[in-house]
Amino acid sequence: MARTVVDPVTRIEGHLRVEVEVTNGKVSDAWVSGTLWRGMELVLQDRNPEDAFWVSQRICGVCPISHSHASAQSTESALGITIPNNARIIRNLIEAAQFLHSHILWFYTLAALDYVNPVNALSANIADTYALAQAAGTRIADFGAVATRLKGFVENGQLSIFTGHEGWFGVGAEKHPGYVLPPELDLIATAHYLEALELQAVAAEIIAVMSGKFPHHMTSIPGGTAFVPTEQKLDDILFRFTRVKEFIDTALIPDTLAIAPYILGAASFGGGCGNFLSWGVFEAEDFDPYKRYLPRGFIQTSKGLTAEKVEATDVNEYVTHSWYSSPSGLNPAEGKTEPAWEPYSTDGKYSWGKAARCKDLPAEVGPLSRMLVGYVNGVKPVKDIVDFALGKLSAAAGATLEPTVLVSLLGRVAARNLEAAVVAGWAIEWVNELIAAIKGGDSSYFVTERAEAGKGVGLWEAPRGSVGHWMTVENGRIANYQVVAPTTWDISPRDEKGVPGPMEQALIGAPVVDATRPLEVMQVAHSFDP
Amino acid sequence: MSTHAYYREAHPLIFVITHWINLVCMVMLAFSGFYIHYPFFDGFMGVARGMHFVAMYVVIINLTFRIIAAFFVKSANKMGTREVDLDIKNWLPQEENKHQFWETVKYYLFLRKEGVISGKYGSLQKISYLATIPLTYLQAYTGFCIYAPAMDLGFFKGGLELVGGPMNMRIIHYFIMWVFIVFTMVHAYLANIYNFAPSKIIFLWKETEAKGH
Amino acid sequence: MAQEAHGALHDLLAVRGVSRRDFLKYCGSVAAAIGLSETMAPQVAAALEGAPKLLPALWINGGSCTGCTESIAQVDSPDVATIVLDYLSFEYFETIMAAAGTWAEENITKRVAEGGYIVIYEGSVMTGQDGNTLFVGGGPNNEGAKKGIDILKEVASNAVAVIAVGSCAVDGGWVMAHPNPAKATGVAAFLQKEGITTPVVSMPTCPVNPEWVVAMVVQLLLVADRDPAKFLELTQWVKYTYHDGVTDQDVTLTLPKGIYGQSIHDNCPRRGHFENGEFVTELGSKEEAMGYCLYKVGCKGPQTYTQCPVTRWNRSASWCVNSGAPCIGCGGLNWVDNNAPFLKRLSDIQFDGFLGMGNTQPGHIGAAVGGAVAVGLVAHGLGMKAAGRIGDGPPMEEMKAYDRKRMAKKGGDK
């Protein structure tokens, strides 16, 4: 038994620490900590309810849109506002742009380096690379130029963001055995890594057009939207969505399917707690969360692959192992936040994150949850693409794979990319829906009337998972505010009963080939996009 | 029971004029200020801002002139008299103002029956009139601080940094305006509570004879 | 001469279809942003292309949301790949670096020992809970973990310069807003308190605008040739002094004047509507469709000093006002307390429980006091009437004798 720590876990949003115990080449226990506390909920006390829209999104610079939308919904539900239809579509579009931005950035910039070895790409045969790209149906780039640039970069000796990791890639040390892709595939992925940097920015421009800027946007103000589209702006949006969708269809999806056969082992670990929560995202016309484009639902795989209903009241947060002195086990509507640091101890308190539980169970949130809930609800594009991917994987594995195979590291990685394809398709439909609505004479974007008091909750989905904002308003001021962020679910520490959180459970059982270089730990941690 | 006479010597014509200028400008300042604070109808911002600046300059010049004039012009040195003295002497505490501050407060709180003897003005009056002088200059200063072309000058920048930036300065500017509004309300009320003779003399320069001796 | 220089960067851009003209145009806008004339563009280009070695940089995340990192990824041209791979050698950059854990930590230690690097610091400086509101890098059971504040001290002590990016790094940002539960402060304040004299450049807005960061880096490379003294001397700055509550001292911030020298209002394309008194009264209304001014819905453009309307955001796609949202003043100091409620003209005053009041609008106080005085005067008037004082005035003559006597008794006048 040996303890290994990864702190900082890099290539994520925020500050995360993972401590694992390795026994016989496998993780036998794990502790995941959030190592930063800023006190957003306390800053929001006594402010105007609308202000939460702008301030609360600053919890996370990678998913500010979703936080702000959850926040706006909590204000709207507290003050009795129903937003106009045009605002609903515009918010869906802004949210979709963020999903696409985030998923592209996650796969290529954050997660890829756990699988792709750019140094190995140097030994690629350029002609073979083109042949492979064609066979895989993935996007052609100037692979020769990329290889040259890469070569110059490695030879120059200043490794920039690769500094300190070159040994893992095989420079001056033995390559980590976890990097298994052929050099040609490494080169393709590296070329797309560079292109992805451009495409994530294009997706972010869509948000800027509709909402001023990204990250931290401006227009989805409680009551609707402040953005009034012009024909020119609608064109700008449609053009960019089309470009992004094309990249997803011609790079992200084929790359995922091309890499998957090499890492089929990842289908047999990293599954985690087996409970999946989705609050639902992308509002439908009737504002019913169970009919959202990606619907609400809770799956306990121990009871089979079926989704049950789930409400805000099903949530509570324990602080047994978190640095708070506030009461443990409260529902966020009554939640309190009183920080109280004491020395870190895996037996005692070890995280700034609270332990969020759904129906008193740890629950994984994120694309895998949404795709599973969508799948069992029969959402057509979800079902189609999951079945398509399962077909491809089955062929590679030489066996018929059931949807339950998705409950794994591989499934979690794939689900995110598949979701991107689904959302990109919808986004283009929604732009046209908006154009039709405006042409039909609907010019309402914002509702001004509102109550002075009330209790509200906004339950929504960020690219990385379920997000909930709870708000109590008295005399036109925020009397209590609580946030349960996606990462609060996934990186939650143990609860009162000592049950580990989803990422902790996903880590347990993961192989660790080289205990001094725990690549698999990074892979599992990154798969949650924490 | 009795009232005073209100003679022209109380407010020589020149001060009737400065009082008028002051009144008109202050109304314009408050109105345009409220408009700039929150434009309650459309199409007036340019005019409102122009009005605010011009009226402010006029108020400041008028006030400065009024102060200087106090050293040269004579005015009645008591209520109801034609006896005159250098105006500035009537601003500052006079013999009759001594020990009258609390008595005046008591009088207005109905804690004593008789009106309090005073000089040309009562103690409270003198204090509040005098206070409006620095307050007017301060208000001009805070205004300059939040006026973009001026705020980088060291003299104004220092003030901005002291209060923590333009927003706080704007709030101070706003509050001082409320002080003026409150002052004006109290001033108008107390001046006219017994009868309108004070208004007749200060606005119309019309005398009223004493009554009921 | 620069005109002939065809460095690696230019070749690279050529491959991406960026012409030399576009490149020079970009360099011109960089030059303008840092307060140089556009004729300096060739020199900017030369600096970008001719740098013999990448400038080593450590990007440190303090109490951040990672938004400034995200923002850097949205930089226009040169694109982010170029910056990260070809201009600066980011030996530490949590969000995008390959290495993690101790491997990442070692990069810091090595670079600090060697020197000759810049620090870009994102996020607030977390001093709350004795500095434990942020810690990084411990072993099993957190043995040897470093507090965020200690990392800042370590990296800043030997750096050429520190660029504090985003409002959080500048003065604590939203995290230091009332009641500042995690005792957040800014980089300049913290380093001053610790007696570390490395120059700090502050670059607010939440998040930071990536083009401006590039401009500053170019400035350091070009005009200053990596010499901090020259850098400070040759750049035009604006200075702001404020009182930092956490470290309890007056702090002077240094901001590049080319970027933070003019108000948003002065450069706003909607300014004409402001002057004409044409306002958006309801968000998302037909006045918004006509591009009217957002002043009435709380726009803080008039008191916020940044180049947002000029540079714009996300590769010039748009900016806040252009999309219909009032500026919330995220480029100002203590921006949440100084600008919230964002849809109102004046900010709240934080009474923090004094007289039983919390956050309160100045307008409510003004109207309440004015109203109370009006009511008081009416009541007083009724009292005066009841006391029979109205019309004839109070009894004066009798009183005079009384007063004289009283004053004489007290040693007053004759």
Ligand code: SF4
């Ligand atoms: S929208 Fe804002 S910055 Fe633009 S003119 Fe109006 S008040 Fe000024």
Ligand code: SF4
């Ligand atoms: S316009 Fe205002 S709110 Fe928008 S980024 Fe600039 S300073 Fe911040």
